[in-house]
Amino acid sequence: MQDFSVTITPRFYETDALGHINNASIAAWFEVSRIRFLEPLGQDGLAGARDWILASLQIDFVAETFYGTDVIASITGAKIGNSSLTVVCEMTQGDQLTARGKAVLVNMDRQTKKPARVPDSLREKLAAR
């Protein structure tokens, strides 16, 4: 799998009164990296997002994240199940690993709105990465 990463410049309003980036903003950044990772797979923007629901999210907050330095959010793994896609993401700020997370997405059929097998076209695109 090739590297895929998104650069996130922390925003001042994402800090909290503890002087660091609030964990809720970091959870939100996971969505940013996850969705941008899925977009080039042909799951374009809003339309693509409609095909997936987030079933679960797990984040380890390894170190504090601060305002003033870019964060690199890298997708370090993507594993396809039958109807699911597990995406692993790591965030670093400078040399410091700050957060590590895993999201399990479920592929939804647009018509039936029920979980559906991940289409072969997407499997091939992911395998080619």
Place this chain on the structure above:
Amino acid sequence: MQDFSVTITPRFYETDALGHINNASIAAWFEVSRIRFLEPLGQDGLAGARDWILASLQIDFVAETFYGTDVIASITGAKIGNSSLTVVCEMTQGDQLTARGKAVLVNMDRQTKKPARVPDSLREKLAAR
């Protein structure tokens, strides 16, 4: 006009590194009070929100807002124009006025998606307040 107010309990993630509530959260609270004010006028929830677009927003940040004490967001004025509705809101925390704002909303026709005269039914409901 009768009193209409919404109690907002500041959330920790709404603070920023300056130790107070960030202005972007306060702008967001204006939306909360504005939408709840419009809902009982028959503009129910999401459906009602679709009928209005926000044309402009003006906020004076009179004093800092802090975590730990409820904020009362009161609608202190609502003036109907032809297709517009101007809503005035004041926020207090304890005895302190913290913010004062004005939002101009434009009534949209659902079909044409163009500005449309505010319907008489809404004018009557507002006048009766």
Place this chain on the structure above:
Amino acid sequence: MQDFSVTITPRFYETDALGHINNASIAAWFEVSRIRFLEPLGQDGLAGARDWILASLQIDFVAETFYGTDVIASITGAKIGNSSLTVVCEMTQGDQLTARGKAVLVNMDRQTKKPARVPDSLREKLAAR
């Protein structure tokens, strides 16, 4: 353990273009319920929040959450380790369980800024609940 729950009224800006509450807002609500749960334990507001860091967060999104109906966020478990506190939270909207999550917090010594044994005073307060 007695019931502890926080009522969260979804805000319109917490919806996303899929027409439901965005998962990042739900992660943020977990913080709201967690912090309010800790506050009456003598961990008052901002001061108390400084004593804990969030080490990890895990959320299962069981069902969609929608605008227009209150969400009840209940703390259904709290387990103290040596320096950690694991808080379990469930969210329901109407009769529907919508999310279930677990946060692991680590108690920090204010001076050394290192993990420290959870003080007995807090252990007693938690046991009495």
Place this chain on the structure above:
Amino acid sequence: MQDFSVTITPRFYETDALGHINNASIAAWFEVSRIRFLEPLGQDGLAGARDWILASLQIDFVAETFYGTDVIASITGAKIGNSSLTVVCEMTQGDQLTARGKAVLVNMDRQTKKPARVPDSLREKLAAR
């Protein structure tokens, strides 16, 4: 004055159920552009932000902003008063002007926490732009 602009890639969670970017996110983006504009003036990050408080904010929402296309937030004017700084910002998405805003900031003395004359060093830096 030279051009100063920040590119903002809309995030999916910044959309709302009306299918566009929520106005509260746009108010937040104004802060992003304003703070980045002030930083190179020697008002570095968090430290610099402490020197200014936001006194008022005015935004005209000229057209809807959508997910999927970058927004350019340009500072098109900055005018220094005695203790105040008025910053004008315009946002465009593609060829479309989407929002236009004005923020009035007040320079605060770090010690006294009262409004203070904008220092000459900052006046010179702004004049040189």
